[in-house]
Amino acid sequence: QVQLVESGGGLVKPGGSLRLSCEASGITFSDNFMTWIRQAPGKGLEWISYISGSGGAKYYADSVKGRFTISRDNAKKSLHLQMNSLSADDTAIYYCARGERGLDDAFDLWGQGTMVTVSA
Amino acid sequence: DIQMTQSPSSLSASVGDRVTFTCRASQSIDTYLNWYQQKPGKAPKLLIYGASNLQSGVPSRFSGSGSGTDFTLTISSLQPEDFATYYCQQSYSNPPFTFGPGTKVDLK
Numbered sequence: 001q002v003q004l005v006e007s008g009g010g011l012v013k014p015g016g017s018l019r020l021s022c023e024a025s026g027i028t029f030s031d032n033f034m035t036w037i038r039q040a041p042g043k044g045l046e047w048i049s050y051i052s053g054s055g056g057a058k059y060y061a062d063s064v065k066g067r068f069t070i071s072r073d074n075a076k077k078s079l080h081l082q083m084n085s086l087s088a089d090d091t092a093i094y095y096c097a098r099g100e101r102g103l104d105d106a107f108d109l110w111g112q113g114t115m116v117t118v119s120a
Numbered sequence: 121d122i123q124m125t126q127s128p129s130s131l132s133a134s135v136g137d138r139v140t141f142t143c144r145a146s147q148s149i150d151t152y153l154n155w156y157q158q159k160p161g162k163a164p165k166l167l168i169y170g171a172s173n174l175q176s177g178v179p180s181r182f183s184g185s186g187s188g189t190d191f192t193l194t195i196s197s198l199q200p201e202d203f204a205t206y207y208c209q210q211s212y213s214n215p216p217f218t219f220g221p222g223t224k225v226d227l228k
Contacts, residue, residue, distance in 0.1 A: 059215040105211035106154040106169035
């Protein structure tokens with residue numbers, strides 16, 4: 001069925017690294033841009049990264065620029081987020097979401113989220 | 121970057137009530153405004169895109185309006201399953217995509 005499934009979250013020490021993945025099924029993955037959004041405990045939604053359908057364009061929020069790297073493998077229908085130099089401020093649920101140009105670039109398909117906890 | 125604000129931050133309402141909440145952008149975003157609903161422990165769900173277009177499968181009691189900097193989301197008759205937090209998001213400057221801080225709707 002049509003879905004996005006994130007994985008790779010967990011507990012990591014400050015300064016550590018983690019790689020998140022988002023596997024797509026039931027969709028033509030390369031047709032759409034993809035994004036990562038996070039939500040700190042009890043807080044709102046924060047967009048953090050974008051990648052175009054081809055993977056040629058990438059953008060980051062200032063809060064993660066230089067530390068996080070987004071990538072995609074269209075053949076494997078997978079999206080990734082490499083997170084380095086993690087701090088407590090990065091503790092959050094991380095969601096991947098599909099952007100749909102035909103819906104004014106709204107995010108119409110979301111994964112269930114994966115929890116990242118940064119703590120000593 | 122474009123900043124988004126929402127009001128109120130929370131509201132209490134009863135089943136059957138008509139509720140309206142607002143979203144404001146720090147600069148004109150035309151109609152590139154989307155609304156999401158999030159229930160506790162769940163991922164957000166797209167309700168409205170392009171300020172006023174109902175996403176497929178979303179009940180018609182939800183409606184959106186506005187353009188430029190001021191937008192509203194209205195639930196014509198609140199149902200038990202509508203108690204949730206609602207976020208607006210601009211997709212005008214794509215990216216970055218900015219979310220508002222949310223409006224939490226709970227039971228009066």
